[in-house]
Amino acid sequence: MSISNSQVDRGKIGKTPALTNRSDEAFTDFMSDARNFLLHAQWKNMSERGNAILAEKGVVPEATKEGVAKARAAIAEDTYVNTFLRVKRSAQEAYKNRIVGSYLEREAEYLRRLDDAEKRGPGTLTYDKNFIYPEYAMVDIHLQPKGYAGHPLAGMFYDYGTSIFYGGANSEDALHMRIAKETPLPLDGKVTRILEIGCGIGQLACELKRLYPAAEVHATDISAPMVRYGHWRATEQKSEVHFAQMPCEDLDFPDKSFDMVVSHILFHEIPLPVIDRALAEIWRVLRPGGTYTMWDFASTPPGQAPDRGLIGLMDTADNGEPYASAFVSCNIEGRLEKQGFTLRSRVPGNSPMGSRVCDKPA
Ligand SMILES: C[S@@+](CC[C@H](N)C(=O)[O-])C[C@H]1O[C@@H](n2cnc3c(N)ncnc32)[C@H](O)[C@@H]1O
Known part of the structure; x- marks a missing residue:
């Protein structure tokens, strides 16, 4: 046989x-x-x-x-x-x-x-089988039909696909580990609850849990396939991360309930009005003195040439990234400050080099 x-x-x-x-x-x-x-x-x-x-x-x-x-x-x-x-x-x-x-x-x-992993820990998984995705999240982002929610195995496709995209540099989640290490703590150094939004398959959340084992780590994403695979992947690592399907513009957490919020390459993939709603939500769930770190593309005020130049411009145009152009011209720092954040630092450049560290005043 x-x-x-x-x-x-x-x-x-x-x-x-x-x-x-x-x-x-x-x-x-x-x-x-x-x-x-x-x-x-x-x-x-x-x-x-x-x-x-x-x-x-x-x-x-x-x-x-x-x-x-x-x-x-x-x-x-x-x-x-x-x-x-x-x-x-x-x-x-x-x-x-x-x-x-x-x-x-x-x-x-x-x-x-994926079904079997739902019964296992140490972390948890929540998602809604009847979730109705907003239209903006169902575009063919990165040339994937219906984006991150278009297929139940989308998380696996993303995991292998990005390992090729990063050209080996993210082997064993090395880039996410580096980002976790370079994501600063709140100024008072206290961290008991961490939230990653737009977590994808949970690589950063798992590395944050590894760095801060005593903290409760939550990882949320709008796509059920992404958090389902993220949960499976985390269970294999015995990482206690709590995954939930949740749009970043509508966070199902109480006010002032996190010390740290972090996002990595999320915001260039969503439309501007949704970005503003999400910033308000991040502000709401952070405690006074808490810190939000945004890792993403560089963004300049409207009318200025984007820092990314010709190849960056074409990269987003050819790669099925319908919202990236608006993001790179939206002056994200100005939007963060308008929300009330104090910008502790800004490292221009594309992720993993580009970050904005934003404190909610104590
Ligand atoms: C480029 S991936 C980044 C994933 C992960 N942070 C990483 O470092 O690989 C963008 C993620 O944002 C998620 N996303 C898109 N719109 C969202 C929204 N409104 N709320 C939460 N997640 C969203 C997508 O499902 C996708 O998993």
Whole structure:
């Protein structure tokens, strides 16, 4: 009797379930290395080259639909920058499709494991099977049909997909560990309850729990597939994190109930009116003297060129990120201050380098 690959459990790579076939893994490993060589290593050169072409043609990179069209027209004749952008987009489509196809070969088994994990701790999981997603959360973000909520295995796709996207740099959640370490405590040093919003698959929340084992850590996300997989992943690590499906603009926690709130690459993925509602919610659930840290893209006041330049502009345009342009031009620091926060520090640049540390006055 022959056993097909889809019947064989190939175990895990670090904290992530392995793909179904060795050939899928070889392909995605190749894509990871190719992206490091063709994209990451060329990023600075291509950025400088693209920005120089725009400057020469008098085009200011504006994060609007018209701005993107103008920038595209300006670089149309440049083979290097265009090839770079083409490779970037096609590579993403190729590895994403391979990962999805590979996991779907064992879909029934993974759905069973997600169900089984719901009965296990040490943490908890809450979600609503009848949750009605707002329209903005059902767009094909990052080229995934219906975004993070479009498939019950979306969390697995994200886990493997981002391991390729980060080109190996997030192995064993190393980037999330670094972010956890660089997320500062409230000024009085007291931390008993921590909340991560837009937690995805809970990588940062689990690292925060590792750093502050005595603290109660909550991880929330609008997508049920993401928190379900996050819970499964956390149970495998024996990490006591409490996952819940919850929009960040409507937090189901009492006023002043957290010492720290943190988000990582959440806000560039939601529309501006929702951002403002979420900032009000963060303010409400933080205690006086509590601290919110936002890790995300750099954002500048409207009318100023975005810090990210041509390649950053095209990255969001080609990567199915419909709200990122508005975010990078929204002066997020101004919005945080308007909400009442005191900005302790701002590190410009893209995550994991970009953070705003915001204190709620005591
Ligand atoms: C780019 S992922 C980041 C996930 C995670 N923080 C990380 O570091 O990998 C953005 C996450 O935000 C979630 N999200 C989008 N809109 C949201 C909302 N209104 N409230 C809470 N989470 C939301 C998505 O479901 C997704 O998991």
